[in-house]
Amino acid sequence: MRIGKALHELHRSESALAVEFSRVAERYPREREVRHVAGDLAVWSRDHVREIVATAPRYRVDLSGPEYPVPFEEETRELPDEDSDPELALLADLRRLYRMSGGVALDWDLLGQGAQAVADADLLAVADRCGPRSARQMRWARGMLKILSPQILAT
Numbered sequence: 001m002r003i004g005k006a007l008h009e010l011h012r013s014e015s016a017l018a019v020e021f022s023r024v025a026e027r028y029p030r031e032r033e034v035r036h037v038a039g040d041l042a043v044w045s046r047d048h049v050r051e052i053v054a055t056a057p058r059y060r061v062d063l064s065g066p067e068y069p070v071p072f073e074e075e076t077r078e079l080p081d082e083d084s085d086p087e088l089a090l091l092a093d094l095r096r097l098y099r100m101s102g103g104v105a106l107d108w109d110l111l112g113q114g115a116q117a118v119a120d121a122d123l124l125a126v127a128d129r130c131g132p133r134s135a136r137q138m139r140w141a142r143g144m145l146k147i148l149s150p151q152i153l154a155t
Helices: 003-027 032-059 086-117 121-154
Strands: none
Touching: 003 032, 003 086, 003 121, 032 086, 032 121, 086 121
């Protein structure tokens, strides 16, 4: 059964997403919505990680190690000049959050499908609790990109 592998990957990606939401919340203290909502969404991801950790032993998955590892830093930047332009940096960070949260939301969908296939009602309940919140994280990041990008890109 490969559900254990899916749990391991979801633990890694959800942990990285929690770190990234927290980092973005701290990086933009003047952007009130970004600061507050990204901080709340980081809490959601940390809750999801706890759910995964509680479920993992049933599938003989060892999730020891740092609970919230530092996310993988990509070699390339999201946008040119993001290092020197704070507004482009915000767009780049929101793009990263959108992509990461989209991957996590998809992984929750896949885990839910696997839980149905093996008739694990408890695992399906976890996926049903966490999956919609992950999709909400993705929609928030996309919405912020749509709100902020016109002004930032037009100036």
